[in-house]
Amino acid sequence: MSSRTVIRGGLVITASDEIHADVLIEDGRVAALAASGTPAAGALSAERVIDASGKYVIPGGVDGHTHMEMPFGGTYAADTFETGTRAAAWGGTTTVVDFAVQSVGHSLREGLDAWHAKAEGNCAVDYGFHMIVSDVNQDTLKEMDLLVEEGVTSFKQFMAYPGVFYSDDGQILRAMQRAAENGGLIMMHAENGIAIDVLVEQALARGETDPRYHGEVRKALLEAEATHRAIRLAQVAGAPLYVVHVSAQEAVAELTRARDEGLNVFGETCPQYLFLSTDNLAEPDFEGAKYVCSTPLRPREHQAALWRGLRTNDLQVVSTDHCPFCFSGQKELGRGDFSKIPNGMPGVEHRMDLLHQAVVDGHISRRRWIEIACATPARMFGLYPRKGTIAPGADADIVVYDPHAEQVVSAETHHMNVDYSAYEGKRITGRVETVLSRGEAVLTDREYTGRKGHGVYTPRSTCQYLS
Ligand code: URP
Ligand code: ZN
Ligand code: ZN
Ligand code: ZN
Numbered sequence: 507m508s509s510r511t512v513i514r515g516g517l518v519i520t521a522s523d524e525i526h527a528d529v530l531i532e533d534g535r536v537a538a539l540a541a542s543g544t545p546a547a548g549a550l551s552a553e554r555v556i557d558a559s560g561k562y563v564i565p566g567g568v569d570g571h572t573h574m575e576m577p578f579g580g581t582y583a584a585d586t587f588e589t590g591t592r593a594a595a596w597g598g599t600t601t602v603v604d605f606a607v608q609s610v611g612h613s614l615r616e617g618l619d620a621w622h623a624k625a626e627g628n629c630a631v632d633y634g635f636h637m638i639v640s641d642v643n644q645d646t647l648k649e650m651d652l653l654v655e656e657g658v659t660s661f662k663q664f665m666a667y668p669g670v671f672y673s674d675d676g677q678i679l680r681a682m683q684r685a686a687e688n689g690g691l692i693m694m695h696a697e698n699g700i701a702i703d704v705l706v707e708q709a710l711a712r713g714e715t716d717p718r719y720h721g722e723v724r725k726a727l728l729e730a731e732a733t734h735r736a737i738r739l740a741q742v743a744g745a746p747l748y749v750v751h752v753s754a755q756e757a758v759a760e761l762t763r764a765r766d767e768g769l770n771v772f773g774e775t776c777p778q779y780l781f782l783s784t785d786n787l788a789e790p791d792f793e794g795a796k797y798v799c800s801t802p803l804r805p806r807e808h809q810a811a812l813w814r815g816l817r818t819n820d821l822q823v824v825s826t827d828h829c830p831f832c833f834s835g836q837k838e839l840g841r842g843d844f845s846k847i848p849n850g851m852p853g854v855e856h857r858m859d860l861l862h863q864a865v866v867d868g869h870i871s872r873r874r875w876i877e878i879a880c881a882t883p884a885r886m887f888g889l890y891p892r893k894g895t896i897a898p899g900a901d902a903d904i905v906v907y908d909p910h911a912e913q914v915v916s917a918e919t920h921h922m923n924v925d926y927s928a929y930e931g932k933r934i935t936g937r938v939e940t941v942l943s944r945g946e947a948v949l950t951d952r953e954y955t956g957r958k959g960h961g962v963y964t965p966r967s968t969c970q971y972l973s
Pocket of ligand 4: 571572573827829
């Protein structure tokens with residue numbers, strides 16, 4: 507039996523257009539758009555009508571960077587796929603691409619199977635996987651080809667965290683050469699981890715143990731240096747490159763230079779770098795630990811370069827790098843030694859809202875909001891046009907967004923499984939009202955109507971953003 511819904515009277519915003527239109531959804535997909543008030547719109551009929559007058563109708567968010575249940579520093583990220591994707595739905599994100607982890611000495615397949623087992627049957631919204639490659643060798647290089655064929659088309663490597671996820675330049679070059687052949691996209695954590703470890707050791711020897719020293723040893727120049735090196739290695743390999751969680755203005759400059767040379771080099775930043783700073787890392791009584799992530803928060807001056815990069819398309823994507831650790835019992839593992847604070851911050855629930863606030867504040871336009879949060883991540887990671895837009899044939903992953911509602915972010919009201927909010931007390935104009943995932947209401951007028959197991963694994967094609 508076919509099920510039809512019409513969303514009437516809203517302003518439909520995509521990366522390319524803003525039109526007052528009614529949207530017909532049939533069997534989980536967008537079937538038609540018709541200009542509101544016209545006979546064509548009047549002819550759209552359905553069992554269910556959602557009134558979106560005065561609201562925005564936008565594509566569901568695509569968060570291309572999450573870490574549900576990620577093992578790190580002797581503990582695990584606090585959100586499971588169940589709690590984390592439910593929080594994503596509350597925040598208007600209808601697709602997450604999470605990072606499966608290869609542990610050293612094991613195969614990519616084992617890591618991927620383990621992540622499928624964690625996610626399957628548990629997700630509220632659709633999900634895909636990137637693969638973290640921690641151990642480049644002849645076997646893993648061959649496995650990369652197989653993963654690309656089955657829809658895991660991007661691979662994260664780390665120039666940081668020696669002894670854990672770290673790859674040296676030779677391993678990185680080999681993986682990039684493979685990606686150049688099989689169409690995979692290398693995603694790079696660009697920080698010079700070897701140099702950082704020296705500075706960590708020296709800081710701790712001086713008795714500098716507070717969270718703020720995490721920001722001081724992980725220097726902007728060491729992010730820029732690694733970004734430069736990754737770009738040149740990718741150029742030598744003839745492979746595209748996507749640099750994750752860019753926070754330093756010097757790193758943005760490296761991306762800008764490479765893009766001006768015409769290279770297929772892309773950059774992602776995250777809300778924490780746009781809205782928070784080293785001031786937060788310096789909060790007293792160990793509160794700064796809440797803001798420990800890598801790359802680290804930077805002095806406020808860096809934010810202007812990030813906003814500029816988002817406007818000039820030197821940065822293309824805003825993802826969350828959602829990797830929550832509770833203050834109590836998890837962040838506290840690093841009391842007396844900042845290097846033992848698990849790295850990562852919660853954020854999957856608030857990306858769409860924080861970026862709407864950026865529209866209100868005049869940093870970006872409405873269409874750019876949808877481009878960096880929905881359309882480009884979908885294209886970058888091979889999910890477009892099924893995800894990331896509202897067009898006939900696309901999955902009906904749609905958010906009815908109230909641009910005038912006022913909200914205050916708080917751990918008391920958020921839905922992530924973590925005991926603090928990095929944005930506690932922040933006022934935001936705009937709020938997610940109703941969320942459809944493949945036509946099914948997962949949030950209805952701010953009441954949760956979703957279910958565990960609705961979200962399905964979504965294999966991806968190769969990058970659709972190459973020039
Ligand atoms: O601090 C962070 N970003 N934790 C998650 C792992 C990573 O490097 O993305
Ligand atoms: Zn094994
Ligand atoms: Zn990283
Ligand atoms: Zn990450």
